[in-house]
Amino acid sequence: MRTPVIVVGVDGSGQSNAALRWALEESARRGARVEAVLTYFHEPVFVPATLMGLNPYGERPQRHPAQELHANVELVRASLPDAPTVTEVVEVGDAADHLIEASRHADLLVIGTRGHGRVAGAVLGGVAQKCLHGAECPVVVIPPRAATK
Structure with missing residues (x-):
């Protein structure tokens, strides 16, 4: 027998943390496993040539999406x-x-929404739509107000 799968979108926002919390609670009821998915756009790094290889824009902090996802997952799991x-999963x-x-x-997709658009009268974000x-x-879809509870 196949174990049910609950996929949840995580982006570090309060809404996505509320979605992850809901997914974890639901997984206990269903006997399901949870997959947390974080996506990001890879920004190309462009450093113009300068004398002595100095970067005129200073140091830009590096983003580590896998670490961000893990920190969010552990924060919610600890609660x-x-x-x-x-x-x-990082994509x-x-x-x-x-x-x-x-x-x-x-078997189920869980997402939080910031509520910027409308579908059938409900206020949803672009990803949710x-x-x-x-x-x-x-x-x-976990509504914005769920993130404040």
């Missing part, structure tokens, strides 16, 4: 007694596209 382990590209792709093997239209499994 729940007996929280299950989470599979952490480069569009969040909605990767979450829709992950929905192909998932795209996932609702393109996902191949049921989608749970």
Whole structure:
């Protein structure tokens, strides 16, 4: 028998942390495993040639998406007694596209929303809208107000 899979989008926001918390709680009810997916765009680094190789823009802090995801997952897991382990997935590209792709093997997709657009009267963000239209499994959208609880 296959173990059910809950995929949750995580971006470090309060809304995505609320979605992860909900997914972890739901995984206990379903006996499911949780996959946390963080996506980001890889920005090309351009340093103009200067004398002696100095960077005129100063040092830019390096982003470490896998570390960001792990820190968020551990923060949410620490708030729940007996929280299950989470599979952490980092992808480069569009969040909605990767979450829709992950929905192909998932039993449930969970996402938080900041609430910038509307679908059927509900206020949703762009990623949530795209996932609702393109996902191949049921989608749970955690509303913005859930992040403040």
